[in-house]
Amino acid sequence: MQVTVFCVILLTVLSHYTLGDELTNRAKNRGKGSMWWGVAKAGEPNNLSPLSPGTFYSGSSVHTTLRKKQKRIARENPGLLDAISKGANIAIQECQHQFRNEWWNCTTKQFLRGKNLFGKIVDRGCRETAFIYAITSAAVTHAIARACSDGAIETCNCESHYKNRPQVIGNGNSVGAVRDFEWGGCSDNIGFGFAVSREFVDTGERGKSLREKMNLHNNEAGRWHVQSQMKKECKCHGMSGSCTVKTCWMRLPPFRVIGDLLKDRFDGASHITSSNSGIHNSNKAHSNRLPKHSKSNSLMTNSIHAKRENRRKHKYGFQLKPLNPEHKPPGSKDLVYYEMSPGFCEKNPKLGIPGTYGRQCNETSIGVDGCAIMCCGRGSIPQEVIVKGRCNCTFHWCCEVKCDICKTKKIIHTCA
Ligand SMILES: *[C@@H]1O[C@H](CO)[C@@H](O)[C@H](O)[C@H]1NC(C)=O
Ligand SMILES: *[C@@H]1O[C@H](CO)[C@@H](O)[C@H](O)[C@H]1NC(C)=O
Ligand SMILES: *[C@@H]1O[C@H](CO)[C@@H](O)[C@H](O)[C@H]1NC(C)=O
Numbered sequence: 361m362q363v364t365v366f367c368v369i370l371l372t373v374l375s376h377y378t379l380g381d382e383l384t385n386r387a388k389n390r391g392k393g394s395m396w397w398g399v400a401k402a403g404e405p406n407n408l409s410p411l412s413p414g415t416f417y418s419g420s421s422v423h424t425t426l427r428k429k430q431k432r433i434a435r436e437n438p439g440l441l442d443a444i445s446k447g448a449n450i451a452i453q454e455c456q457h458q459f460r461n462e463w464w465n466c467t468t469k470q471f472l473r474g475k476n477l478f479g480k481i482v483d484r485g486c487r488e489t490a491f492i493y494a495i496t497s498a499a500v501t502h503a504i505a506r507a508c509s510d511g512a513i514e515t516c517n518c519e520s521h522y523k524n525r526p527q528v529i530g531n532g533n534s535v536g537a538v539r540d541f542e543w544g545g546c547s548d549n550i551g552f553g554f555a556v557s558r559e560f561v562d563t564g565e566r567g568k569s570l571r572e573k574m575n576l577h578n579n580e581a582g583r584w585h586v587q588s589q590m591k592k593e594c595k596c597h598g599m600s601g602s603c604t605v606k607t608c609w610m611r612l613p614p615f616r617v618i619g620d621l622l623k624d625r626f627d628g629a630s631h632i633t634s635s636n637s638g639i640h641n642s643n644k645a646h647s648n649r650l651p652k653h654s655k656s657n658s659l660m661t662n663s664i665h666a667k668r669e670n671r672r673k674h675k676y677g678f679q680l681k682p683l684n685p686e687h688k689p690p691g692s693k694d695l696v697y698y699e700m701s702p703g704f705c706e707k708n709p710k711l712g713i714p715g716t717y718g719r720q721c722n723e724t725s726i727g728v729d730g731c732a733i734m735c736c737g738r739g740s741i742p743q744e745v746i747v748k749g750r751c752n753c754t755f756h757w758c759c760e761v762k763c764d765i766c767k768t769k770k771i772i773h774t775c776a
Contacts (some may be wrong), residue, residue, distance in 0.1 A: 394564070394575075395425040398478035399441065400448035400468075429563045433556070439513035440504065444560065447503030451496040452477075454517065454619040458495075461729035463716055463736075464488050480712035485571050490578045490624045490695040497561045498582030498618050505553030505586070505612055506750035509546045518546035522610060541594060545609035550590055554583050570634040570698055577680060577696050581625065584693050585618050591717075622695070629770050630690035632698050633683040705736035706749060719775045735775035742771050 426434070434441040450762035455466040466488075476482055482489045508516035522543040561579055565572045566741050589609045598604035680690050683698070690696045702708060707715040721740055731740035751766035 392497075394476060394478075394482060394493070396427070396430055396444075396561070396564075396610065397448055398425040399445045400477060402441075402445045425695045427563050430560055433560050437513055437556070438557065439507065439594075440515075443503045443507035443513060444500050446507075447500035448477075448496060450503060450615050451499035454499065454615055455492065455495050457616075458491075458619050458623040461727070461734075462597075463728065463734070464701075464713075465719070466492075467714070476496050478769045480710070481702075484711065485574050485697055485699040487626055487629045487695070487699060490574065490629055490697045491622065493575050493578040494582035494585075494622050494625070494695055495619065496582070497557055497578055497579035498586050498622065499615060500561055501550070501553040501557040501583045501586045502612055502618065503553075504556050505548040505550045508549035508552050511766070514708050516549050516552040519549040519551055520547070521551070522547055539604035541608045543609065544596070544607035545593075546591065547610040548612045550587050550610070550612070554587060557583055567678065570632075573680060574677060574696055576676065576696060577690070580676060581693050581695055582622065583623075585621050586612065588619055588693075589613050589621075625693065625695045627694040629697055630680075630687070631683040632680045632690060632696045634698065635681065660702040699737050720776055721773050725771050729775050731775065738776045740773040742773050745770055745772050 434444075438706055452466070452468055456468075459466040464481070467479065469475050469479055478492050482492060504513070504516075507513050509518045511517070557579075557589070562576060565575045567573050567576050590612060592608050592609040593611045594606050596603035596606055665750055680696055682689055702713060703710050704713055707713065707717070707718055712719075716736060717738075721734040722729045723731055723740070726732070728734060734740075746767050747770045748765055748767055750763040751768075753761050753763040755761055
């Protein structure tokens with residue numbers, strides 16, 4: 361273990377030594393497309409303009425990190441920016457939950473002032489960056505789709521197109537099976553969420569360089585994961601639950617479901633390469649289509665619609681190439697990266713990595729959360745802490761549970 365850790369560190373040091381200039385160049389280009397992540401911090405005082413406290417829509421420093429097009433979209437869809445801000449916060453929470461036991465734990469910057477929310481790690485085209493792009497894009501898609509059905513955005517509503525589907529559904533052999541339910545209720549508007557996420561989240565990515573293609577691909581992967589998790593929910597009506605009439609609608613699961621799926625994709629992420637990555641392959645690439653009726657939202661019902669649709673095909677119609685030619689090319693739900701992750705064990709100011717010093721670890725676990733691995737061979741320090749908790753709970757008729765607050769001693773371990 362120690363030997364490999366040492367090698368990783370050595371490699372990191374070496375690559376920094378030789379790539380120093382390139383890194384600073386990259387840093388300039390790379391963060392730009394993702395500055396919008398800053399809307400997550402919209403409510404925090406230090407990120408607000410001192411001139412107009414409380415008004416983040418007009419003058420705050422957070423708002424100035426949005427691009428022109430993003431501001432226009434926000435202006436044209438009242439309520440949207442709130443949903444996006446909520447989505448960005450859910451993405452942070454979910455990322456930190458998924459990585460709570462890993463070397464890299466998805467830390468975010470407290471105060472932004474033009475800095476990238478997730479820090480300098482996103483300067484690198486590595487797995488962690490891939491996950492950040494996918495989860496933020498997914499969370500925004502999820503939040504918008506839900507906000508529509510909650511009535512929180514003025515320009516969208518419950519998705520209604522299911523109601524227009526034919527009553528008879530043919531499925532291969534048994535042609536003409538009659539659907540035994542009615543579409544009704546309020547479906548989450550994944551069409552709107554998907555389309556607006558593309559417009560808003562992907563604005564900065566033009567898809568020319570490998571890095572931009574990587575970002576676009578991972579943003580799309582996040583959205584496809586959300587879209588594919590739409591599930592039918594039904595309710596029965598009729599005399600004493602006889603279910604003579606069944607009404608159904610489509611609903612998104614809690615975001616944790618999508619977080620779990622994306623973490624799996626992180627573990628099996630696809631290492632891509634740039635050689636010939638410019639080849640357009642409209643047959644294979646993203647055979648998935650935008651959810652039906654996503655066109656019928658306010659963003660795209662304009663005269664230049666056809667032109668845009670063309671450009672869109674171009675923008676997303678690329679196939680990335682795996683580094684190892686024997687591997688399958690990445691699919692639309694795979695996360696992709698092209699640079700190795702840096703070592704996260706030791707401090708690395710150039711990449712904003714704090715190292716695992718002071719991280720809590722589990723003395724008995726043999727996984728990454730165990731002290732042996734988490735502390736990278738530096739050992740851990742036991743510490744007695746007093747934990748307050750509820751105890752001695754008793755039930756009182758009726759209906760109350762009374763508990764004492766107890767202090768218990770507990771040993772925790774933190775990395776040296
Ligand atoms: C991540 O780890 C750092 C120490 O490396 C710690 O200060 C921070 O609180 C952790 N963040 C989260 C979200 O757990
Ligand atoms: C520590 O790891 C052990 C073994 O994997 C596990 O049973 C235990 O629940 C863990 N403790 C905590 C506090 O996570
Ligand atoms: C629990 O309740 C019993 C009886 O009331 C009391 O003697 C005991 O000290 C309590 N335990 C704690 C940990 O508070």
